[in-house]
Amino acid sequence: MLVVHFHQLAFDSLTQMPRKSTTPRKLPQQDRSKITVDAILTATARILTQEGYDRATTNRIAELAGVSIGSLYQYFPSKEALITSLAEHHVNTMMAIIESKLKDLFNAPIEVVLHELVEACIAAHAVDPMLHKVLNEQVPRINNTNAEAQFTALLRAYLELHRDQIQPQNLDLTVFILERAVEALTHAAVIDRPELLSDGQLQQEITNLLLSYLVEKT
Amino acid sequence: MLVVHFHQLAFDSLTQMPRKSTTPRKLPQQDRSKITVDAILTATARILTQEGYDRATTNRIAELAGVSIGSLYQYFPSKEALITSLAEHHVNTMMAIIESKLKDLFNAPIEVVLHELVEACIAAHAVDPMLHKVLNEQVPRINNTNAEAQFTALLRAYLELHRDQIQPQNLDLTVFILERAVEALTHAAVIDRPELLSDGQLQQEITNLLLSYLVEKT
Amino acid sequence: MLVVHFHQLAFDSLTQMPRKSTTPRKLPQQDRSKITVDAILTATARILTQEGYDRATTNRIAELAGVSIGSLYQYFPSKEALITSLAEHHVNTMMAIIESKLKDLFNAPIEVVLHELVEACIAAHAVDPMLHKVLNEQVPRINNTNAEAQFTALLRAYLELHRDQIQPQNLDLTVFILERAVEALTHAAVIDRPELLSDGQLQQEITNLLLSYLVEKT
């Protein structure tokens, strides 16, 4: 009960805008503001993915957003804050997908959970692979920490619950390996080998990798 | 015989990076030149790892190298060429380590090879983790391709030779998964959790991951 | 009628320089912008004439214009564009002078036309002799072409109309000689021997040169 409760709370809170230091100067309370902010974020994402990080100057972003450079700085105190905001938004989107897929699986068997996990990760990475890549590379590690930490906690909780069914004993290591492996393989697949994802083969293979590691019968 | 021979030839050639595109402007012929080039590369690595990509301006690099900016451009036609050169140098160093550890293991059993592979990867990443991270993130994908491709070919050849002892049937997928998983986990460990590497636990765990995937007895 | 019409149209259009290639980056829309652009062009001309081409660095120009270097590049995409723009402006000014003096002379007798032509050229060169010299020497031939071509066409049309009154038969050669001679002599006079222009002597002499060539009675 408790655990489940904790779980649901946690998952639900994944999408909450975490209170970060580089807060947008102004909460978009009015519609106009919200539209402007969205336009800016959308333009940023577009330039980042289609033209690369170097071309993503604030002036160009403002231009593509159909907004004056002054307005951009009205809503984002600095370029860093803008990028960070976009990154958080993107992470939240991805996490929301993963969350929705993993909801109610806390008591499901390992095979099912892993299968869904891999599927969810692939789906999340499919949202905007290039954006994810660029953000991953250029953003100096501020964000995801929060959302990721919650995810890590959940995964750990799940593994503890099913401890007797898995081989590895050091859960810290196990969580580390699971998380990183799914992320890396999913990301690599989406970016470098999208063709491998068309049929479910690679997905299955990744699932096998994790599954055999967790439940291998040596 | 032939296979082994091929193997050795291949591995030995991993470090021969044919410098084509971004060739250093002038091959250092005198001792003084060599010292200068080394100083520049060393300074570049130092700034990259300790101060970040943004601080790595050519003037600052020259300054830290104790060399005039003119000298820097005497040996590297552009900043990109300099970074590329450093990247190649670093990849070569890492590959040399991996090569030396995997030499003569072409006919060794899977457990041994995987064990050595993981160990070699960790060792390679330990050379200069931050540099590897920065280069991985910022350098627009020119390098490693070559050396990596050879490594991929070798791995594939090994798997083909031992095909009857492994579970996965689609070797393309398998190679993809093995490579990416080791790289990602090793990299992540060295960067984010170096403490996990002190005792051999994580290394063993990664080995287990790969091993159980390859030879699992479901 | 028609000819005269053509003539007037043509002359009127001499000053319309279609700015194509090296277009100013941003057309000044506000008053402030116009002032800035003017200041930059003025400063450029001043430095070019008073300090020479080598001293005409973009930073120095901006400084003398009392404008930041950023503003300079806001309106001119490159140094070349700036110089070109100034050159066009100057050629237009000179051509406007020549045009206004030669207007309505299409049917005038040769003596009058030549007299006015020389006078007009001298007047045009007197606008800013040093600037004309520097631009003539350093600017890689982009400009005048257009305006000059029209002038050439006009001159040729005039000569054709009066063909029976002139000695030379090959109009191509004649036009070439007339144009180059007036330009060269006028330019040389203004630059190297301004004192020769004070009284009308040299002007008269140049006129004689051209006149005797065109209508000589050998």
Add this chain to the structure above:
Amino acid sequence: MLVVHFHQLAFDSLTQMPRKSTTPRKLPQQDRSKITVDAILTATARILTQEGYDRATTNRIAELAGVSIGSLYQYFPSKEALITSLAEHHVNTMMAIIESKLKDLFNAPIEVVLHELVEACIAAHAVDPMLHKVLNEQVPRINNTNAEAQFTALLRAYLELHRDQIQPQNLDLTVFILERAVEALTHAAVIDRPELLSDGQLQQEITNLLLSYLVEKT
């Protein structure tokens, strides 16, 4: 007598290296030195004409000359001195041609002299038109003065001798006009309209221009 004597002396001295401020650091007394100096001058001319003034860096010149940059500075104290030296050399060459053609024409009739003068000028410009153009544009007016002044003096002397056969009375103006007109027309022809020179038409026309001016019978 006296006049003729003066004339010959003058013409003969046209080719003398005038004692200028920017003297080559070292007079090429030994063969080695002379060869080196020649190689440098030749390379300079080649780069200037074939690649343009911007590409003519001292290092590049030294390289093409097959000489070290240090050696270049052994013989020429500065880039300016090098260019100046080349310019003088070129002017001397051109003047030598003109001189040899005009030799012994001091008492010849005007028609002959003008004809030969134009021919000589065209021949002189044909030596290396591009070099002449580039030097004319870029070199800050140091040189020719000397040689040109002598030529001017000669021309003036000739006109004085034949004063009663020419129309213009102000010899200063006349000399100015003759010199500039031939130079400008010849130069323009060689550079912009070389095709006009193939048959003798343009040459004849230029001669006519000058002739009709000098001897016109209005």
Add this chain to the structure above:
DNA sequence: CATGAATGAGTCTTCATTCAT
């Protein structure tokens, strides 16, 4: 608040020239 003109520190890069070997 929106606008966009203006700012200027800071980047990469060149090239004439010097000087140790």
Add this chain to the structure above:
DNA sequence: CATGAATGAAGACTCATTCAT
């Protein structure tokens, strides 16, 4: 003397950010 490595002032240009309108 020749060599060529080294120098560093200086130039063209960018871009995050500010502020007058």
